């Protein structure tokens with residue numbers, strides 16, 4: 149075994165990522181460390197104040213078309229442009245840009261940046277992001293032109309279920325941009341959106357996030373963003389709107405980008421002349437086409453996540469049309485991809501295609517927030533591996549500027565409960581701290597003054613369950629639990645501090661709702677949402693008492709606020725919340741725990757939450773609860789019986805009470821409902837329901853049937869920590885726990901995570917009677933290893949190998 153010894157180091161700043169410039173982005177201070185057997189690592193992240201435009205320096209005003217519009221439907225999007233002359237040599241140039249709506253910028257005929265759907269979705273009235281681009285190479289001395297495509301996006305496009313609402317943030321569609329050019333003599337030229345700009349409708353007829361985009365290439369003027377491209381096209385002076393510059397904030401993390409291009413696996417011509425394409429992967433993005441044909445040919449692209457009876461299953465999309473249309477200009481080869489829409493799909497039907505579709509004609513471009521991949525997991529079981537891959541794909545599809553519930557139907561909202569249960573998994577797989585932190589800021593802004601955290605953030609009007617906002621356990625708790633998950637993953641105490649007041653307000657509200665009983669047993673609750681026993685049309689009617697869940701979460705959030713207060717140095721407050729958590733746990737036991745050791749609600753989620761949230765006061769009671777949980781799991785034939793609340797907890801609850809074999813049997817189950825049932829049905833993402841597609845091949849008839857939802861995929865966190873055996877033992881992985889617990893017939897597993905200090909890694913495999921383990925500890929970190937048949941031991945930075953006797957694990961039952 150070797151131990152890394154630090155022999156030298158150097159520190160330097162690495163801005164991340166480089167293009168487009170990201171303002172006030174978390175950057176990492178890179179520490180290169182040479183050790184005996186390990187090369188380099190990253191230190192704690194810190195903040196760089198770069199690429200900012202101070203509120204006082206904003207001259208730009210939002211500008212857009214001055215024509216009348218019918219505000220009740222989709223409106224034809226505008227383009228805006230301006231020409232200008234640069235009279236001195238250019239040293240550097242930066243473009244600061246945002247929009248009411250979404251935008252893509254162009255200068256002198258060239259697309260600026262590769263970000264999509266900018267400026268993303270925030271609580272626009274309070275915070276509107278701008279992005280900063282280095283455009284030095286786009287400009288020349290002499291005549292130049294700048295402009296932008298605009299789309300409705302979240303700002304004024306249709307959003308929400310049951311037909312949705314338009315104009316949620318405003319009725320205008322405007323660009324807001326300021327170009328700052330530095331010259332060789334120290335002078336500057338500023339070109340800002342103002343009354344000197346012009347607007348015109350472009351070739352986009354309509355564009356909607358849910359419904360898709362219609363593009364008539366016949367009405368395009370491809371030179372519109374070149375200096376000589378202003379003639380024709382009907383350019384008219386813009387209308388100038390208002391925006392308080394103090395609400396403009398620099399982008400807080402990587403933008404949405406195309407991160408993958410996927411060719412269809414099959415393209416089958418159907419009797420009606422249309423083509424059915426299968427991309428082999430349920431993904432989020434859009435199609436890019438290369439087409440040739442007569443002017444006016446009308447190509448229609450429809451999307452869906454699944455096929456039922458040989459055709460696109462569009463019922464799960466509800467009122468999202470998910471259809472793009474392209475009308476050909478008829479001039480040689482035409483390349484097109486919609487700009488301001490996004491779809492969740494694996495399949496597409498293309499009709500109206502002139503001639504034959506070839507493999508080169510259509511590709512799917514995958515879009516999501518371009519978070520650096522941070523974690524990996526591999527194991528010997530192909531179905532479990534596919535399950536894990538599906539979790540990753542569902543995360544990619546649902547981390548599109550904000551963390552959403554699903555990417556395909558007319559919803560795509562930042563449901564707080566979904567994020568809450570998935571955050572630990574998400575933070576392992578990708579460096580999504582910036583995205584989650586930004587979204588939590590909006591959670592705090594949308595929180596009501598008495599502490600209620602909305603069901604989804606940003607808040608949009610919804611049907612009676614969701615409007616007006618009410619406090620819901622498991623969902624509202626995101627504000628207390630997720631900042632701690634962020635801190636655990638990054639070690640960045642600022643991430644904890646920033647949301648602490650909002651977390652306190654939430655727990656304070658629940659304390660006042662519970663009153664002296666310390667039981668939260670009032671109001672509407674979602675409970676163990678979508679457990680398999682709940683009827684398709686009543687997902688909240690779970691087997692577990694929703695008030696048991698509510699009081700359990702009350703205790704758990706109070707405990708987290710206590711831990712946060714301690715970390716932030718307020719010991720009095722920490723003690724106060726610890727006492728509160730203890731009192732709530734005591735009230736929980738008095739109300740729900742029977743003398744027999746059973747809970748009044750004898751469900752798997754009830755025991756899982758009582759164990760995982762440490763609500764039972766002694767080892768014996770916890771052990772008895774674990775035994776009962778294992779009994780229930782066995783009695784149910786190792787099929788899953790938990791919903792959004794119990795699913796992330798059940799394997800841990802079984803593991804910590806000595807029933808890891810039951811956890812593995814649950815994991816390895818392939819019959820419905822189970823984690824692997826969708827995998828056996830060919831799922832390539834995590835489904836919303838255990839049986840989104842039922843064993844008889846029909847769709848679940850409930851009103852919500854998505855095939856791309858992260859919540860039930862939160863078991864991946866257990867795979868990382870327990871099956872592979874890699875977990876943080878101190879915030880930011882300063883101390884690491886290597887604790888692999890083989891089972892379920894797995895013969896090997898591995899996990900790695902790019903901690904703030906560098907890559908931590910474990911891999912183990914069986915070789916004959918031996919279990920061979922390799923562990924890598926990043927520079928400036930230590931680790932504790934707990935390997936079967938050996939007392940725990942400490943590790944320093946470096947790569948370490950160990951061989952222990954192969955543990956006796958129950959044989960795999962399933963296959």
Ligand code: BGC
Nearest residue numbers: 553554559563565566674852
């Ligand atoms: C969403 C969920 C969400 C739930 C809450 C659904 O429509 O898709 O994931 O948490 O509503 O009720």
